[in-house]
Amino acid sequence: xxxxxxxxxxxxxxxxxxxxxxxxxxxxxxxxxxxxxxxxxxxxxxxxxxxxxxxxxxxxxxxxxxxxxxxxxxxxxxxxxxxxxxxxxxxxxxxxxxxxxxxxxxxxxxxxxxxxxxxxxxxxxx
Numbered sequence: 001x002x003x004x005x006x007x008x009x010x011x012x013x014x015x016x017x018x019x020x021x022x023x024x025x026x027x028x029x030x031x032x033x034x035x036x037x038x039x040x041x042x043x044x045x046x047x048x049x050x051x052x053x054x055x056x057x058x059x060x061x062x063x064x065x066x067x068x069x070x071x072x073x074x075x076x077x078x079x080x081x082x083x084x085x086x087x088x089x090x091x092x093x094x095x096x097x098x099x100x101x102x103x104x105x106x107x108x109x110x111x112x113x114x115x116x117x118x119x120x121x122x123x124x125x126x
Contacts, residue, residue: 001023001024001025001028001031001097001099001115002023002024002025002115003021003022003023003024003095003096003097003115003116003117003118004021004022004023004024004095004117004118005019005020005021005093005094005095005117005118005119005120006019006020006021006022006120007019007020007120008092008093008120008121008122008123009121009122009123010123010125011085011122011123011124011125012124012125013085013086013087013124013125013126014084014085015085015124016081016082016083016084016085017082017085017122018079018080018081018082019035019079019080019082019093019095019120019122020077020078020079021033021035021077021078021079021080021095021117022075022076022077023076023077023078023097024076027099028073028076029052029053029073030052030099030100030101031052031097031098031099031100031115032049032050032051032052032097032098032100032105032106032107032112033049033050033052033069033071033078033095033096033097033098034046034047034048034049034050034069034095034096034097034098034106034107034108034113035047035048035049035069035078035080035093035094035095035096036093036094036096036110036113037089037091037092037093037094037122038091038092038094038119039088039090039091039092040090040091042091044094044110045060046060046108046110047059047060047063047067047080047093048060048063048067048068048069048080049069049105049106049107049108050069050070050071050078051105052100052105054070054071054073056105057069058105058107058108060108062088063082063089066082066083066084066085067080067081067082067083068080068081068083069081078095080093082122085122085124086124087124087125087126088124089122089124090122090123090124091121091122092119092120092121092122093119093120093121093122094116094117094118094119095116095117096110096113096115096116096117097113097114097115098112098113098114098115099114100112
């Protein structure tokens with residue numbers, strides 16, 4: 001599967017952005033989807049994930065209550081709605097996919113994600 005992420009940009013602190021990630025190929029419903037980010041000079045970190053069914057979601061603590069991940073299987077697209085943005089949210093955001101036929105959700109386990117998009121830059125000014 002190929003992933004194309006878009007929707008990043010420059011926003012003031014307290015503002016909102018919605019990232020989108022379009023997945024090509026078939027069997028989108030067989031993939032757990034997620035978002036990771038990497039800020040300048042920092043390690044890559046998990047942000048959010050959603051199960052292949054669109055049910056369970058997982059968030060890193062720093063974005064809980066501010067970000068929401070969702071997916072639309074009719075469009076083969078996963079979204080990350082980001083509200084109340086903070087300067088520390090500034091990073092390149094990567095869309096990821098993990099094919100799962102059975103077993104537990106990929107969640108925050110980076111080793112389970114086989115496919116990565118090209119990244120989209122989010123810059124939050126103070």
